Amino acid sequence: MMKKIFSVLFAVIVIALSCSASFGVAAKQIDVSKLKGTEINVYNWGEYISDGAEDTLDVNKEFEKETGIKVNYTTYDSNENMYNKIKSGGANYDIIIPSDYMIERMIDEDMLEKINFDNIPNYKNIIPKYKDLYFDPKNEYSVPYNVGMVGLVYNTKMVEGTPDSWxxxxxxxxxxxxxxxxxxxxxxxIAQFLLGIDVNTTSEQDWKKAYQKLKEQKPVVQSYVMDDVFNKMEGGEAAIAAYYAGDCIGMAENNPDLAFVYPKEGTNIFVDSICIPKGCQNKDAAELYINFLLRGDIALANAECLCYATPNQAVLDNEDYSFRDNEMLYPDEEHTPTTEYFHNLDSETLMLMTSLWDNLKIEGNDVMSVYIGLITFAVIVVVYFIYRTIRKKKRESMY
Structure with missing residues (x-):
């Protein structure tokens, strides 16, 4: 671990020297001096930026130091929670980092600002294959941040053999x-991959089949998790989890008993990208922040810390990048799993998925049992009050 930290710090110093003029380039479009003393509100996934832990670079503090712009940083644990918070109007943010299918949805619902790429010269560092993607085909609303796939992380001391299936x-x-x-x-x-169903299907029957599969799984599940997966898997509290490859590499660094595999049925590939939501209060500073994240030294610090595949060519070209030959992040053609992107679903399918998910989480069957429980409780309350009223009248008749 210390060897990795020293290599990261060395690489950051070397690349920083070569990139010291990056803000100067951006300043041709943005007067950084006028933004000094202002603030930006950044809303990102949990544990999804190099934050200074274990002597890594604190990206947000470095941005504040170089620009004088304060970063207010908060986190979410799923695309859906992020979407709901922004949709409700409960808070204003200048930067968000959703996944591909959610970006597609937010563009469709006019929830994102178009980005002025004149203010982001470091966009040149983005690998061409991560441009012109289905969710933003004209490259107007998003800038790639990380690339990943979903797989199985398992404890080799608790699981027999090497699993190869969901x-x-x-x-x-x-x-x-x-x-x-x-x-x-x-x-x-995951249920759809296991069943051989298109993850973007609009068939009600297909979604109900996947729901039934998840319902079958529920008795086996210890808990449904997002960020809690780190403590549970690293601490040996669970044997198997489905999670994102980059995070699984990080978990394995903290617990050498953990291993990772891409299941044979296929898996989701995703591109998380930086966006500016409608209602942002400081768009120039937001674009300056995006350009900063794409700078070679900053992108390297994030790539080393987060362990995700990078869409940044400047990082891949750096010989000190410790994951550049990692087969999990950059598998060769022979070992690349079958992958599929999530796409935005139509409103009816989204409602169906949400309803089925709510049913699963509430009871694992359907909400009827909840209604029956509430009705039963109400009947008991009514009977109790009737009983008390009758008893009271009987007492009164005795006097």
């Missing part, structure tokens, strides 16, 4: 030791 998450042998995603799209995606 089906192990249904194995009764591991009852109470399985962690499942606590967000609908990823959870349904």
């Amino acid at each position: 089906s192990i998450m249904w194995d009764k042998k591991y009852k109470g030791q399985v962690l499942m995603f606590n967000n609908s799209r990823d959870a349904f995606g």
Whole structure:
């Protein structure tokens, strides 16, 4: 671990020297001096930026130091929670980092600002294959931040052999030791891959089949998690979890008993990208922040700390980048799993998915049992008050 930290610090220093003029380039479009003393509100996934832990670079503090712009930084644990908070108007943000399908949805609902790429000269560092993607085909609303795939992380001391299928998450042998995603799209995606169903299907029957599969799994699941997966897997509290490859590398660094595999049925590939939501209060500073994140030294610090595949060519070209030959992040053609992107779903399918997910989380069957429980409680209350009233009248008749 210390070897990795020293290599990161060395690489940051070297690249910083070569990139020291980056803000000067941006300043041709943005007068940084006028933004000094202002603030930006950044809303990002949990544990999704180099934050100074274990002597890594604190990206936000470095931005504040170089620009004089204060960063107010808060986190979310799923695309859906992020979307709901912004949709409700409960808070204003200048930067968000959603996944591809959510970006597509937010563009469709006019929730994102177009980005002025004249203010982002470091966009040249983005690898061409991560431009012109389906969710932003004209490259108007988003800038790639990280690339990843979903797989299985498992404890080699608790799991027999090397799993190669999503089906192990249904194995009764591991009852109470399985962690499942606590967000609908990823959870349904795993069931759909296992069943051979298109993850972007609009068929009600297909979604109900996936729901039934998740319902079958529920007795085996210890808990539905997002960020909690780190403590549980690193601490040996669970044997198997579905999670993002980059995070699994980080977990394995903290617990050498952990291993990772891409299941044979296929998996989700995703591109998380930086966006500016409608209602932002400091768009120039937001674009300056995006350009900063794309700078070679900053992108390297994030790539080393987060362990995700990078879309930044400047990082991949750096010989000191410790993951540049990592087969999990950059598998060769022979070992690349079958992948599929999530796409935005139409409103009816979204409502169906949400309803099925709510049913699963409430009871694992349907909400009828909840209604029956409430009705039963109400009947008991009514009977109790009738009983008290009758008793009271009987007492009064005795006097």
